[in-house]
Amino acid sequence: MTGHAPEMQTGAEARAWLAAYADRLLAAVQPYASPSGSLITLPGKPGGYGTAVDGLEGFARTFLLAGFRLAGEDGADLHHLAERYAAGLAAGTDPSHPERWTRPEEHGQAKVEAASLALILDMTRPWIWDRLAPDVQERTVEYLGSVVGDSGYPDNNWVWFRIVVETFLRSVGGPFSAADVARDLAAHDRFRRPGGWFADGPERSFDHYAGWALHLYPALWARMSGAASVAEAAGDDLAVRSATDREHLERYLADALALVGSDGAPLLQGRSLTYRFAAAAPFWAGAFAGVGRPGQLREAATRIVRHFADHGVPGPDGLLTLGWHHPWRPIAQRYSGTGSPYWASKGLLGLALPPSHEVWTAAPEPLPVDDGDVLTVAAAPGWAISATRGDGIVRVINHGTDHTLPGSDPGDSPLYARLGYSTATSPLLDADAWRSPLDQSVVLLDADGRATHRAGFETALVELVETDGIAAAVLASVADTHWIEPDTSAPDHGSGRPGESTPAGRITTVSLVRGPWEVRLARVSTGSAGEAVALRIGGWAAGSDLDSRIVQLVGVGEPGAAHHDDATPLGATTTPWIRYAPVPVGWVGVGVHLARTPDIGHPRLELTAGQATVTWPDGRRTTATLP
Known part of the structure; x- marks a missing residue:
């Protein structure tokens, strides 16, 4: 297709x-x-x-x-x-x-x-x-x-x-x-x-x-x-x-x-x-x-x-x-x-x-995506909207929507709290996805492999920046992540499950977005990781007709992928991820890609004092200040 x-x-x-x-x-x-x-x-x-x-x-x-x-x-x-x-x-x-x-x-x-x-x-x-x-x-x-x-x-x-x-x-x-x-x-x-x-x-x-x-x-x-x-x-x-x-x-x-x-x-x-x-x-x-x-x-x-x-x-x-x-x-x-x-x-x-x-x-x-690539931000929902004319896909990178209030601590709703949504993919929606986020997430893992939730995070930045004559979207959020024992008797109205919450650690996540790529940076605050044994970054849950991948840009982790046969209404999916153990100190950075065909090359990321510079696959550059 x-x-x-x-x-x-x-x-x-x-x-x-x-x-x-x-x-x-x-x-x-x-x-x-x-x-x-x-x-x-x-x-x-x-x-x-x-x-x-x-x-x-x-x-x-x-x-x-x-x-x-x-x-x-x-x-x-x-x-x-x-x-x-x-x-x-x-x-x-x-x-x-x-x-x-x-x-x-x-x-x-x-x-x-x-x-x-x-x-x-x-x-x-x-x-x-x-x-x-x-x-x-x-x-x-x-x-x-x-x-x-x-x-x-x-x-x-x-x-x-x-x-x-x-x-x-x-x-x-x-x-x-x-x-x-x-x-x-x-x-x-x-x-x-x-x-x-x-x-x-x-x-x-x-x-x-x-x-x-x-x-x-x-x-x-x-x-x-x-x-x-x-x-x-x-x-x-x-x-x-x-x-x-x-x-x-x-x-x-x-x-x-x-x-x-x-x-x-x-x-x-x-x-x-x-x-x-x-x-x-x-x-x-x-x-x-x-x-x-x-x-x-x-x-x-x-x-x-x-x-x-x-x-x-x-x-x-x-x-x-x-x-x-x-x-x-x-x-x-x-x-x-x-x-x-x-x-x-x-x-x-x-x-x-x-x-x-x-x-x-x-x-x-014609629609906007028919005429060319689209890149804009919607400040209210905290979204970057990136559409590519070549494959017709619209992607949303989300740092502002979770169907709850800042400072609260329910479980994440896969329908709202994921870092990304698109017109070609669905978030994972099986029971495991409600309990332990995987796709489009940055999570801490405990010894049993339970992932943290980020609902209640604070939005730090949603803006378009121009560097070297090209525009990119820069978004950031800070989450006091938590594990949760969900109350499965609560009625499902689409929001995250309530339950008993246990603090895990504070994670700052930054996204630089252009075309089919998101460069995602994550940092766990020193001394706040609690019982966490690893940090995991998950990409798009996508079907076999799509190129969904994560490439390591800063930091060295263990790559992997999870396959699901019936966790979305679109059928079988594969979700790539990278796991860092023990929990890293300082920033790690990855490139997250979604398109109908593989991209030639991938972004490069350089970190200097308080700044991130991304060199995109076409050689253009974006520089952003880190929170």
Whole structure:
């Protein structure tokens, strides 16, 4: 497989292909609808919240896609979507019906699904809501109205679920709390970070939720019928807020576009990866908000969906499963059920825009990686983003994200705390990876071979430097590493496992990044290594079609590699590593490489008083000050 970009389609071609893809997804779930249509319970082992929630998710998340199709076709309904989903609404909201829905006050997940219901009822108002019988409308208002005043919303992207529901309720004369909306908008503002980014809550939680939730909902909310009056009642100005949201989204899109591989692969990082092409949502949000270049936004979104289609998604039965390219249950979190993957519907949001919209009429434009190598830094998540045109891979070197707070000491989440992520690799996600980090890590080892964790580290540096006429990214972090006995009974929501922590030693890690290479330096503070007997540096966990290797630059260690047959959703991997025993004094340095073909030569590293100078394989040089 190469990373070269596929041939770009016209907007009309792209829209026709996406519409056919969406219609296939919607047709495939119909045999799994309950007799009333209120529950769509897809095959497979029930999710962690049970079959009833799975069935509600199956309805609500495919309702998103059905609503996008109706809105984009101005109500034209060749597949009788409005009729089918209206019947489901009538039964699901009826408390006496045997196929009634789990209510928001009965289970928190229903609060999430309520937002999808409200969003689409607003978006398709003339074709569904306005045609519902009055008693069904009343029951729907009563069902959704149970969220008003509810204090059980987590302090993360969930705040938007209540904003959306209460906005719809306000527009139809239902219950509404200005205090709820004011509180939730204030929370959203607290999540705002520099450079267009959002954190998914107060922790360093940077992932796809920034785009498919925290940027998406503001763009759609501003178009809802009740948004202006809701904002005014909450003491907010919709026009001012929307202008701020658009500006923030436009800046985010610059980074988001750079994170898409030339083959359309999104970054394999963060929780809820089974939502797959929901990663396309922020590009459609840009189209709705009127920011960004329409042809490029369409190309990014469409290419992400095509990436999965080209890898067999959905499968022959037309269903989305818990997995990535193929079914792979370990990718799921506890909250993931058989209906959960249909949040991928957000990646087809562009279909809600009519064929005359500029996102469909604009000429296609290439992605950043199509035009040349990309190197930039995103300060909020603490990332260097390095994409190479030759193979189309995007790599992220991470010194700022761990899904926790500085100074805390849980276990590392492989989804967040690794030193690197890419569009061509997955972090190791088997049980061992949660207990003892290997890939993309710098760890201390005890006599039993247990590796330390770095969650709670402090970011020291994230910047671009220019030396000798070329740019490189320089990042650094300092971790008070620790061993942990994880609490395996804790629910898996994607973050690192809590447990009993034992201090190990302080490690300073520095990354100099250019092209397919990261020069990684590590130093263990003198006298702080505790029971550690060795230092180990791990590289990329990669398949056989990739060149993943580590070369020694400063210090002498023992090289090795670990093979895993089924520790990632991408299949078999090999992870190279270098082990230093005893724990070295002073800096050690390695070159970490990921590409589709081997590089000719490797970097060289010189250390002088307080400085590191890297000579890259092409002879260019980068000098950086060490922390």
